[in-house]
Amino acid sequence: MEITKRTLAEAWQRTAAGHALLHEVGLPPVALSDDELERWAERAEEEAEDGGLCLLLDEDGTVRGHHGPYREVFATRVLEQALYLIAEAAMRRRGGSLEEVADALERIDPVWGRRFRSGGLDDAGTVEACGRDPLEGLAWIAGSWREQDPYTTLAFFRAAPGLTVDAERLALLYGADPAQVAAGTRLKDLQAVDSGRAHWDRQWESCCFGQAGGWTFLLYHDTPPGSFADKEAYAALGIKESVWLTATSAKAIYTFDYMRDGGRVDDDWGVLELIWYERGRAPYLRGGELDFLNRAVRRAELDHPELTSTFELYFHALEESLGLRLPRRDFAEGEVRAAYWAGE
Structure with a gap:
């Protein structure tokens, strides 16, 4: 009717x-x-x-x-x-x-x-509670990320089912130092030995990379000029999905970009800024392309009322809906792979 x-x-x-x-x-x-x-x-x-x-x-x-x-x-x-x-x-x-x-x-x-x-528009039947620590898989980084620590951009890449995006090749295409990538340099190595300058002064010239939860991640501040010069090599990585979370704390701007099969998933809203939503009100168009994330946000809100930060709730929803994760222990112990940009 x-x-x-x-x-x-x-x-x-x-x-x-x-x-x-x-x-x-x-x-x-x-x-x-x-x-x-x-x-x-x-x-x-x-x-x-x-x-x-x-x-x-x-x-x-x-x-x-x-x-x-x-x-x-x-x-x-x-x-x-x-x-x-x-x-x-x-x-x-x-x-x-x-x-x-x-x-x-x-x-x-x-x-x-x-x-x-x-959080949906249809009868979902019985809804199971999360039952997990919400600050493990991805949300552990949400608080510091608001202040651009450890990196401004959290980028994630996923290939077709059964395949993975090579983390080393991805980092090299972005501009990571080939010698450090080949040597298996870790974050703790950059922090310990730095050719005469403290790492905290050079961290804006570095990146971290690896794999977690079926995604390849690359964390960085600014990419060097000339990155992605080899477009054929980038295409050969087989990337089908990618997610970028970008923080500009000085301007209080936080954005989310989700690409799938070469197109942006955003219901034609353009740049999606985080995190302005009110609890209980879906951040994206109900029934739209990102409704799966609306559902995950609602579940995070109901399952974890102890979380007071909407960023933590949102990051937990990203983990639940897309499987995004970062290895918390590797970052804490400095074991995550890292490199400076070549020529920096």
Whole structure:
């Protein structure tokens, strides 16, 4: 059934009338054009109505949820999903912990409670708790990374299933010193012997590399001019997926880029900046290309309420959803492979 303004209003009226928790919750403003949306969104932001949620109804019946006039947070042509998302925004606005929001949605509809806990838009069935230390696989580095320690850029590369991206070849193509790569130089070696200068003064000229969790990682600050000169050699690495996490702490800019099969996965949002999301509100478009990460973020929030840093929650979600990891002990003991850039 194609959604119209009338069918949406009538469906919400029936839904709200059937549940005490929704009796006082009105339908968010519904706009039929971008100009109308902008007017409604600005007013909703000022009055904080339903957390600033406004709806834009396309001619084809697509309901687009917006927080503010320009940030689209969901798009659906399924009436039941639209009703759920409106209810979710309303329950979040009531306040309380995420478990309390989940419990409230569960009282309205058990499917909605499971859906909120899963972070998705469909009934996920039973959702298993994490049960692991959230600060092990990747999230252990989240706090220091915010201050560009140990490196500004955390880059990860993965080949087709059953294959691996050669870490040494990757580091060499980026510009690592061939002699140090061949010698198996470790981070502790750079820290101990440095041709007359302390490593802390040269760390901006270095990189660390290796493999963990099926990914090849390369950590660095600035790549030297001339990197990737051999494009054929880079293509021969067989990279199918790559993730870049970049921190510019002086400007408080933190970005996430995910490439898969030569294209950027971002729902046409452009540069994805971290981490501005509010707990309980999905950071990316619901039902979009990065919805798997929305689900992982929600699970991290619910499984680990002890984590107060959204960066740690987000990094744990990256570990859970994409399998990104870094060997904590190798970094702590200086055993991770390392090199300076050639010619530096």
